[in-house]
Amino acid sequence: MHDIKFIKKNPSTFDLSLKKRNLKPCSEIIIKIHNKYLDYLNEKQNYLEKKNSLSKLFSQQTEDLDKIKEQVHNLKIKIDELNKLSEEKLNEFNKIMLEIPNLISEKVPDGNSQEDNNIIKEVGKKKKYNFQPKNHLDLAENLNLLDYGQAIKISGSRFSIIKSDLAKLHRGLVNFLLDHNSIKFDYKECIVPELVNYKSLEGTGQLPKFEDDLFKTNFNDLYLIPTSEVPLTNLNRDSIINKKDLPIKYTTYTNCFRAEAGASGKDTKGLMREHQFGKVELVIISEPNESENELSKMTTCVEKILQDLSLPYRMVELCSGDIGFSSSYTVDFEIWMPGQNTFREVSSCSNCKDFQSRRMKMRVKNFDSGEIYFPHTLNGSSLAVGRLLIAILENYQNEDGTIEIPSVLHKYTNGLNIISNDDQKI
RNA sequence: GGAGAGAUGGCAGAGUGGUCGAAUGCACCGGUCUUGAAAACCGGCAAGGAUGCAAGUCCUUCCAGGGUUCGAAUCCCUGUCUCUCCGCCA
Numbered sequence: 001m002h003d004i005k006f007i008k009k010n011p012s013t014f015d016l017s018l019k020k021r022n023l024k025p026c027s028e029i030i031i032k033i034h035n036k037y038l039d040y041l042n043e044k045q046n047y048l049e050k051k052n053s054l055s056k057l058f059s060q061q062t063e064d065l066d067k068i069k070e071q072v073h074n075l076k077i078k079i080d081e082l083n084k085l086s087e088e089k090l091n092e093f094n095k096i097m098l099e100i101p102n103l104i105s106e107k108v109p110d111g112n113s114q115e116d117n118n119i120i121k122e123v124g125k126k127k128k129y130n131f132q133p134k135n136h137l138d139l140a141e142n143l144n145l146l147d148y149g150q151a152i153k154i155s156g157s158r159f160s161i162i163k164s165d166l167a168k169l170h171r172g173l174v175n176f177l178l179d180h181n182s183i184k185f186d187y188k189e190c191i192v193p194e195l196v197n198y199k200s201l202e203g204t205g206q207l208p209k210f211e212d213d214l215f216k217t218n219f220n221d222l223y224l225i226p227t228s229e230v231p232l233t234n235l236n237r238d239s240i241i242n243k244k245d246l247p248i249k250y251t252t253y254t255n256c257f258r259a260e261a262g263a264s265g266k267d268t269k270g271l272m273r274e275h276q277f278g279k280v281e282l283v284i285i286s287e288p289n290e291s292e293n294e295l296s297k298m299t300t301c302v303e304k305i306l307q308d309l310s311l312p313y314r315m316v317e318l319c320s321g322d323i324g325f326s327s328s329y330t331v332d333f334e335i336w337m338p339g340q341n342t343f344r345e346v347s348s349c350s351n352c353k354d355f356q357s358r359r360m361k362m363r364v365k366n367f368d369s370g371e372i373y374f375p376h377t378l379n380g381s382s383l384a385v386g387r388l389l390i391a392i393l394e395n396y397q398n399e400d401g402t403i404e405i406p407s408v409l410h411k412y413t414n415g416l417n418i419i420s421n422d423d424q425k426i
Numbered sequence: 427g428g429a430g431a432g433a434u435g436g437c438a439g440a441g442u443g444g445u446c447g448a449a450u451g452c453a454c455c456g457g458u459c460u461u462g463a464a465a466a467c468c469g470g471c472a473a474g475g476a477u478g479c480a481a482g483u484c485c486u487u488c489c490a491g492g493g494u495u496c497g498a499a500u501c502c503c504u505g506u507c508u509c510u511c512c513g514c515c516a
Contacts, residue, residue: 042476045485052485055497059444065496072496220506240436240473242454361474365436367454372473 111319124312135339172412203360205326349380
């Protein structure tokens with residue numbers, strides 16, 4: 001949510017940012033609606049003041065009370081009218097405002113699509129194979145570790161059943177990632193609900209605009225989370241944080257659920273794009289002037305994982321056409337996938353500035369000065385576990401189809417260091 | 427699923443029609459005292475909005491939404507959530 005006062009002061013800056021996202025300028029109409037709202041509001045407040053002062057006369061005098069009653073009655077009619085009008089305008093205003101994406105940072109490169117993203121750096125050497133590397137799907141199915149027939153029977157497409165040593169690797173990865181984040185990088189580990197209410201999704205920006213991407217349940221109208229950014233960031237919704245408690249850093253592992261409404265035909269099989277996937281998430285609530293710094297600490301945390309796992313990756317700055325709704329600046333991490341001969345996204349780290357904190361009324365108070373302001377919120381994946389699994393399968397494959405397990409994970413896989421065929425056919 | 431109770435400031439907790447944005451305690455901030463600290467004492471301390479250069483003035487908010495009334499934290503209705511007991515259950 002944007003600050004209307006900012007828009008009124010800087011309409012052209014605001015419109016320019018929208019233009020970079022290929023959106024139409026709208027400052028003029030927003031300002032117009034808001035001013036109209038203020039007109040109604042001020043008029044209403046004047047009448048309210050009159051009404052209040054008339055009511056107070058009752059405890060002071062006893063004469064002409066009927067006359068006052070009548071005056072109040074007349075005022076109430078006007079107030080009701082103006083109340084309706086101002087509410088209408090405010091609703092109109094909010095409806096527009098909630099669908100406007102965040103302003104993008106000056107650092108964000110111009111561009112229309114993924115193609116225009118800026119590669120910041122490429123790290124790690126791509127392994128050379130003296131055979132044709134397979135993709136994760138062939139590898140895992142050959143090893144009997146992934147079953148799509150069963151997944152389709154139980155739930156349909158875009159689900160999978162992970163089995164045996166691959167399931168153990170998945171579990172080990174989750175523990176490795178959570179330990180990394182909480183012990184080495186001081187994020188507070190949490191377990192959070194995977195069903196959330198409307199307000200929470202509005203707070204982080206998924207609603208009202210992206211309803212189609214979400215799964216809604218018939219229990220209290222709760223939604224399945226598309227990312228644990230939603231519950232983690234909303235932990236401090238509608239509240240005032242003591243400045244001394246910043247920065248607040250959370251990490252969690254959850255399943256994430258996405259309808260993938262606009263992705264038909266893309267990555268239809270395999271762990272790449274599923275309706276349900278596991279993800280470890282990082283969220284930071286930071287002082288406004290510290291958020292850039294915090295983002296770089298966050299990306300360092302993610303990078304360290306990729307380095308520990310010796311996976312070749314690149315760091316990509318998203319362009320104005322590709323950046324998410326709530327973000328002002330986003331850095332993606334992509335791992336080299338030899339079986340697909342391309343880099344694929346495994347993490348996205350965003351600085352949302354005060355966009356989400358304004359939406360969810362998360363504020364910070366400096367108790368020394370009394371000052372109250374909106375903090376910046378950041379979120380990042382560390383990492384999407386399914387995709388990380390793909391990366392390990394493809395990067396650590398041997399010619400015979402077996403998979404080495406990276407050495408940092410051995411203590412998380414109870415010493416298991418190679419995945420070979422699971423003989424059990426069930 | 428059945429029965430009952432409740433939702434008030436950062437927290438605890440008074441308040442049952444006007445003088446209530448709301449007692450009191452704790453926490454927090456400032457001060458006195460002290461070599462320093464603690465204790466004690468004194469003072470301050472909700473949020474959002476409008477307007478104004480500012481000081482200030484005004485409006486709104488006691489879970490949410492309706493209603494009664496000149497006037498609602500307080501009375502009535504609806505909804506949501508929480509708690510307790512019983513049943514069921516990982």
